[in-house]
Amino acid sequence: MSREELENHLRNLDRREFLFKSTLALGSIALSGMLWGKSDQQKVVESLANPDAGVLPAPHFAPKAKRVIYLFQSGAPSQLDLFDYKPLLQKMQGQELPDSVRKGQRLTGMTANQKSFPIMGTPYKFSQHGQSGAWISELLPHIAQIADELCFVKSLYTEAINHDPAITFFQTGSQQAGRPSFGSWVSYGLGTENENLPNFVVMLSKGRNGDQPVYSRLWGNGFLPSVHQGVQFRSGKDPVLYLSDGQGIDPGLKREMLDELQAMNKMAKGTYGDPEIETRIAQYEMAYRMQTSVPEAMSLDDEPESTFELYGPESRIPGTYAANCIMARRLAERDVRFVQLYHMGWDSHDRLTSQLPKQCKDVDQPTAALITDLKRRGLLEDTLVIWGGEFGRTNYVQGDTSYERFGRDHHPRAFTAFMAGGGAKPGISYGTTDEFGYNIADNGVHVHDFQATLMRMLGIDHEKLTYKFQGRRYRLTDVHGHVVNALIA
Amino acid sequence: MQLTFLAGLGKLHPLVVHFPIALLMVFAIWDTVERKKPYSWYGLVMLATGAVSAIASVLFGFILEDGGGYEHELIEDHEHFGMALAVSATLFCLIYAYRLFKKLPKLLYIHLPLNLMMVTCLTMAGHYGGELTRGRGYLSASDFKPVAALPTDSSTELPDLKTALVYHDLVQPILKKRCVSCHNPVNAKGGLDMSSYEALVKRGGKDGLVVAAGSADGSMIIQRALLPDTHRLRMPTGGAQTFTSNELALVRWWINSGASDTAKLANATPPAEVKAALQAMIPPTDLLSPLRALKVPVADATTLAAIRKVGIQVRVLQANEAWLDVRVPAGYTNQQVFEYLKPIAVQIAVLNLSGTKINQVQFGQLKNFPNLVSLNLSKTSFGDSDLKHLESNMPKHLQVLNLSQTSVGTASVPVLTNLKQIQRLYLWQTAIPDSEQVKLGLPQIVLAPQVKYIPFDSAILKPRF
Numbered sequence: 001m002s003r004e005e006l007e008n009h010l011r012n013l014d015r016r017e018f019l020f021k022s023t024l025a026l027g028s029i030a031l032s033g034m035l036w037g038k039s040d041q042q043k044v045v046e047s048l049a050n051p052d053a054g055v056l057p058a059p060h061f062a063p064k065a066k067r068v069i070y071l072f073q074s075g076a077p078s079q080l081d082l083f084d085y086k087p088l089l090q091k092m093q094g095q096e097l098p099d100s101v102r103k104g105q106r107l108t109g110m111t112a113n114q115k116s117f118p119i120m121g122t123p124y125k126f127s128q129h130g131q132s133g134a135w136i137s138e139l140l141p142h143i144a145q146i147a148d149e150l151c152f153v154k155s156l157y158t159e160a161i162n163h164d165p166a167i168t169f170f171q172t173g174s175q176q177a178g179r180p181s182f183g184s185w186v187s188y189g190l191g192t193e194n195e196n197l198p199n200f201v202v203m204l205s206k207g208r209n210g211d212q213p214v215y216s217r218l219w220g221n222g223f224l225p226s227v228h229q230g231v232q233f234r235s236g237k238d239p240v241l242y243l244s245d246g247q248g249i250d251p252g253l254k255r256e257m258l259d260e261l262q263a264m265n266k267m268a269k270g271t272y273g274d275p276e277i278e279t280r281i282a283q284y285e286m287a288y289r290m291q292t293s294v295p296e297a298m299s300l301d302d303e304p305e306s307t308f309e310l311y312g313p314e315s316r317i318p319g320t321y322a323a324n325c326i327m328a329r330r331l332a333e334r335d336v337r338f339v340q341l342y343h344m345g346w347d348s349h350d351r352l353t354s355q356l357p358k359q360c361k362d363v364d365q366p367t368a369a370l371i372t373d374l375k376r377r378g379l380l381e382d383t384l385v386i387w388g389g390e391f392g393r394t395n396y397v398q399g400d401t402s403y404e405r406f407g408r409d410h411h412p413r414a415f416t417a418f419m420a421g422g423g424a425k426p427g428i429s430y431g432t433t434d435e436f437g438y439n440i441a442d443n444g445v446h447v448h449d450f451q452a453t454l455m456r457m458l459g460i461d462h463e464k465l466t467y468k469f470q471g472r473r474y475r476l477t478d479v480h481g482h483v484v485n486a487l488i489a
Numbered sequence: 490m491q492l493t494f495l496a497g498l499g500k501l502h503p504l505v506v507h508f509p510i511a512l513l514m515v516f517a518i519w520d521t522v523e524r525k526k527p528y529s530w531y532g533l534v535m536l537a538t539g540a541v542s543a544i545a546s547v548l549f550g551f552i553l554e555d556g557g558g559y560e561h562e563l564i565e566d567h568e569h570f571g572m573a574l575a576v577s578a579t580l581f582c583l584i585y586a587y588r589l590f591k592k593l594p595k596l597l598y599i600h601l602p603l604n605l606m607m608v609t610c611l612t613m614a615g616h617y618g619g620e621l622t623r624g625r626g627y628l629s630a631s632d633f634k635p636v637a638a639l640p641t642d643s644s645t646e647l648p649d650l651k652t653a654l655v656y657h658d659l660v661q662p663i664l665k666k667r668c669v670s671c672h673n674p675v676n677a678k679g680g681l682d683m684s685s686y687e688a689l690v691k692r693g694g695k696d697g698l699v700v701a702a703g704s705a706d707g708s709m710i711i712q713r714a715l716l717p718d719t720h721r722l723r724m725p726t727g728g729a730q731t732f733t734s735n736e737l738a739l740v741r742w743w744i745n746s747g748a749s750d751t752a753k754l755a756n757a758t759p760p761a762e763v764k765a766a767l768q769a770m771i772p773p774t775d776l777l778s779p780l781r782a783l784k785v786p787v788a789d790a791t792t793l794a795a796i797r798k799v800g801i802q803v804r805v806l807q808a809n810e811a812w813l814d815v816r817v818p819a820g821y822t823n824q825q826v827f828e829y830l831k832p833i834a835v836q837i838a839v840l841n842l843s844g845t846k847i848n849q850v851q852f853g854q855l856k857n858f859p860n861l862v863s864l865n866l867s868k869t870s871f872g873d874s875d876l877k878h879l880e881s882n883m884p885k886h887l888q889v890l891n892l893s894q895t896s897v898g899t900a901s902v903p904v905l906t907n908l909k910q911i912q913r914l915y916l917w918q919t920a921i922p923d924s925e926q927v928k929l930g931l932p933q934i935v936l937a938p939q940v941k942y943i944p945f946d947s948a949i950l951k952p953r954f
Contacts (some may be wrong), residue, residue: 058805062777062812123953132768133761141943149938157636193802193816310940333844335816354950361945368940376937378867378891378915403952428769430642432734442733444636459807486642488773 011273054191059459064489065384065422066193068186068458069328069339069374071367074167075212075346078393078408079416079437081122081356084154085135086437089395090121097396101436108161110349110398111409117396119436120406123353132427139360142368149371149380151424151487155431155440158391158412158447163212163347166390166412169447171218173476180222180467182451183338185476186458187228189465193335196293198231198286200338201331205321207345208358214342223469227279230340233327235319239298243291258284297330310373312365322366329373332383346389350399350407371420380421384457388417395437414440417450423457425489445484452481457488499553506546506618512539513578513611517604524600528589536585540578547575555676563621570614577606640667640730642770650767653754656686659767660743663736664689667725686750702748705741735766776862777812779886780838783860787811788833796829803833812838812860819844819868827854834858841865843891849875856882863889867915873900880904893917899925906931 080086097117107114124137130147143150160166165175172179180188183200192199202219219230233239245254262281269277300307300316300323307326308315315322321343328339343363348355367387374380392415393408400406414433420426431443445453455462455476462481466473516535523529550571554564581603588596643666648658664683672683672694681694690700699709706712714731716723725731732740742763746752759767775781788811793803800823802816813836817826826847830837834857843865852875855864861884876897890911898920905914906929914933916926926934 056808058808058810060808062775062807062810064776124949128761131761132765138949142940145940146938194818309942334819353952357945357949365942372938372940375935376915376917377893378865378889378913378917378935381863381889381891381913403954425768425771428765430769440636440639442640443642443735444639446636485773486769 008273054187054189056189056460056465059190060461060464061456061459063382063423063457063459065382065457067332067335067337067339067379067383067422068183068454069332069370069383069385070182070341071325071328071370071385071387072167072170072340072342073346073363073387073389074214074342074344075163075207075209075348076166076389076391076393076410076415077346077359078348078352078356079154079414080393080395080408081124081352082137082139082360083135083152083416083418084414084433084437085126085137086121086395086433086435088435089119089437092119093121094118094401097436097438101434101438103439105413106161108410111394114398117394118401119395120397120401120408123403130427132429134427134429139357140364142365146368146371146420148427149375149420151419151426152416152429153418153431153445153450153487154414154416154429154433155442155444156388156392156415156417156447156450157440157444158415160391161410161412163390163410164215166410167214167218170390170451172222173448173451173478177217178222179474180224180228180476181219181230182454182476183219183230183340184221184224184228185455185465186338186460188224188467189460190337190458193337195286196289197297197331197334197336198290199336200228200230200340201336202230202232202340202342203235203324203327204232204342205319205324205344207343207362209345209347209355211344212347214344218342219340223474224467225275225279227282230338233294233298235323239294240290243287243294245291254288258288293334297334298327300326307373311369314362315366315369321362322369325366325370329370329379332374332379333377348393348407349409350405352407353403374421382422384422384424384454385420386417386454387419389415391415411438413438419487423489425487428486430484430487443484443486445487446480448477448481449484452477453484453487456483499549499555502546502549502553503622505542505549508542509539509546509574509578510611510615512536512542513574513607517608520600521604524595524597527595528585530589533582533585533589536578536582540575540582543571543575543578547571559621563617567614567617567621570610570617574607574610574614577603577610581607638730640733640736642733642735650771651755654750655743655746655752655754655757656748656750659739659754661686663732663740667730667732667736671725690748690750700744700748703745705744708744711737711741711744735769738762738766776888777806777810777838779888780812780860780862785811785835785860788813788836792832796833799823799829801826801829806838811836814839814841816841817845817847821845821847824848824851827851827857831857835860837861839863842869844868846870853878855879859884861887863887865889865891866895867891867893869895872896873898876901876904880907883908883910885910888912891915892919895919897921902929905929905934908933 080089095118097119102117111117122137124139126135126137127144128134129136129144132148134144134147134150134152136144136147158166158169160169160175168177169175171181173182181200183202187199200219204214216230216232219232221227221229231240234241238244245251261284265277265281268274269281303326311322311326313322314320315326317323321341324341324343328341331339345355345359348359371380371385374383374385392411392413394411396408398407398409414437431445432441433439434441452462455465462475462477462483466475468474512535516532516539519535520532523532550568554568584596584599587593653659668683671678672681674682674684674688677694679694679696681699682688682692690698690702693699696709701707701709710724713722713724714737723731742759743752746757796803800818800821802818804814804816806812806814813833815830815833815837817840823829824847826845837858838860840858840861840863844867847869849870849872852866852871855875856879864884864887871892872895876892887908887910890908890913893915894917896919897916902921902925905916908914911933913935914931915935917937923937926936
């Protein structure tokens with residue numbers, strides 16, 4: 001053990017740890033524990049010193065996916081109008097939802113005062129697509145054409161009934177905010193593949209309906225070192241604010257300034273040993289590299305015309321879902337580990353029939369294009385694409401029953417998401433709901449199970465990627481979650 | 490247990506079990522209330538009959554369990570508490586009897602713990618017993634079955650689909666999982682044995698034949714499985730998990746196709762939902778599986794550090810394995826790259842050179858990497874001549890080869906056709922046009938998916954009712 005390592009250890013050994021460890025055993029054993037055992041903090045400091053590495057020396061399993069593109073559909077897309085075909089609802093149109101089906105499911109504040117729950121079948125035509133016979137409605141004609149690439153999960157369920165807790169649940173594994181997001185965990189565990197770009201990039205796009213907002217804590221790092229937080233790339237001239245130099249600043253001057261800052265920060269680190277200082281140094285250097293790498297990645301000047309044709313007419317407009325999808329593909333090409341797109345506007349509590357088709361139009365072609373684009377470049381081999389929301393929508397009407405005005409309320413008990421690529425078994429539909437589309441009939445997949453399975457596709461054992469905080473070890477799936485092997489290719 | 494006549498005795502368990510429940514509960518209460526009084530004969534009689542009937546319950550319980558059909562974990566918990574009850578009651582009884590006969594004073598301090606123990610064991614055993622007969626969560630839940638108790642597909646049992654027989658390799662394992670614990674030669678409930686083709690299809694049970702070849706909807710096996718949960722005749726009974734929709738699809742298809750025991754899967758044309766069901770049951774594959782049998786030394790840490798220092802990313806693919814994953818960053822111009830990688834050439838399983846600026850001459854060195862499973866050469870200067878040179882030294886286990894956006898052209902077609910070990914070959918935007926790729930008809934070529942543009946029809950917004 002070198003002197004520097006010893007100093008490092010001693011500096012990171014705060015009073016609480018010292019007392020704790022010295023009570024554990026006889027003096028010599030306690031001493032060896034202090035010298036050889038590594039705390040989570042210690043591991044983090046070391047991993048930051050080698051910015052490529054994650055805290056895991058290697059994945060627990062041979063990874064099937066190295067990158068994730070999570071297309072989060074915020075607001076909850078209506079699975080009964082898109083993927084889960086239930087002809088019984090059309091037959092029972094207008095009839096009251098039987099209590100034997102509802103079984104006392106709690107209602108949101110919006111429908112709590114509703115006296116009746118008339119069933120509303122889907123007005124849209126469903127048909128089977130591809131060799132796999134996947135059921136997709138006429139609202140998603142482009143996604144229907146790539147049905148054989150997709151892995152549908154129709155039996156997702158959650159306990160959360162409102163947006164904030166539900167999205168937080170999907171992103172962090174807990175309905176209460178404060179924990180690290182999925183992308184942060186992946187970044188923490190596996191490290192970066194491209195040191196010139198952030199490991200976790202987030203892009204937002206607006207939808208057709210008074211959007212449920214998303215919050216930056218959804219891509220926050222919680223208690224993990226802040227180097228793992230998601231970086232939001234804005235549409236428009238400056239994807240990352242304050243990244244470019246001000247007018248008249250000499251780049252050489254900028255570099256000198258950064259070098260001086262780094263020297264001072266290193267002195268502070270020598271005194272205090274705070275891992276956040278290491279983060280600060282790393283972030284300054286990352287920002288410097290991003291000054292060149294981000295404009296290059298975000299500029300669509302080198303994209304041929306065929307790309308814009310593939311992704312649709314909206315893809316030229318920055319800030320749209322289609323443009324963000326092109327960006328996601330470019331970032332995947334540049335080995336960014338976790339790209340998350342949030343597309344808002346799915347929350348159709350009323351006027352579903354005027355919003356949903358247009359919402360689908362915005363999303364349908366670009367999603368199919370993204371998967372197609374990744375596939376032909378060979379990127380779909382090891383990139384996992386996920387498409388889904390935070391819960392489903394009810395099979396009964398919220399509000400007015402007229403065609404123009406009916407809406408569907410939140411439904412946590414069964415909903416659908418799909419995956420494609422790295423590790424997701426293509427051409428299957430896993431899990432079924434009952435004929436009312438209300439309860440799960442078999443193969444239920446809880447949010448934690450979903451997260452555990454996604455981790456497994458990345459090669460991580462979800463029970464073994466932990467971080468000790470406030471006295472206990474946390475992980476993305478908290479103390480739950482079973483890997484669903486049937487979903488893994 | 491091979492003695493089938495004793496098997497019926499198991500049915501006495503639900504009867505006998507009520508004796509210890511009543512007697513020991515009453516004894517515990519009475520003994521606590523009357524604790525100041527000396528030992529009494531009435532107490533002994535209650536305790537003794539309670540203990541004896543508890544032992545009998547345990548024995549009958551074992552016989553009943555043998556008949557099968559009970560959830561393993563639940564029955565274990567039930568057994569442990571039941572046996573603990575029998576043991577503590579017997580122990581208490583012996584101490585009580587001994588001290589009563591010897592006219593010794595009461596040992597007050599053992600009464601409370603023993604009584605408490607008996608009551609606890611009794612309550613817990615009783616509760617689990619209730620759950621065994623009524624299903625988990627019986628006490629707390631409304632009719633709503635917790636999702637975790639719903640049936641799930643298993644994904645580890647699928648045999649080789651190319652040689653599989655429909656009945657023996659696909660249907661029989663399903664029946665084994667869901668039915669045979671109650672319908673087997675030893676304990677054939679309803680006179681029906683489902684463990685063999687003969688018994689299932691030819692013999693049937695006391696209500697007749699259960700499989701009507703050619704008609705799944707007319708077969709009792711399907712009809713009973715589809716009855717509502719609360720129906721008396723619904724199979725399986727006792728709240729046990731029924732078929733998943735995938736399993737049901739498979740069994741129905743088998744019956745509809747004639748319920749044969751010789752039909753092969755390879756000769757059949759299953760409908761879409763059966764294909765999907767089979768697909769869902771395939772267990773996860775392993776990219777490194779061809780390499781697992783090989784032994785390579787673990788790469789030296791200093792070598793890896795030196796390689797990382799020159800800007801190449803090296804990772805261990807899987808913990809405790811020697812296999813490495815190398816990513817040479819896009820735009821890499823240092824032509825010595827293969828020299829740097831030589832010391833770890835044997836350990837590299839995945840090599841990603843996409844977007845690098847390596848000169849064509851260097852690619853000849855790719856022959857030094859014998860254990861590659863995945864090679865990505867997209868967006869490099871790799872060309873036909875390089876492929877030709879590499880042909881004789883192609884890694885034996887190479888499964889994925891990405892040549893998209895390179896200058897590889899039709900001259901390489903013969904070489905590519907011969908690469909039988911490759912499972913996925915990417916040729917997008919090479920000099921081989923898409924039409925050529927389709928014509929080649931090689932299953933390993935991953936063709937660029939064709940998604941036809943469908944313009945948005947605003948007629949979809951018009952009211953439909």
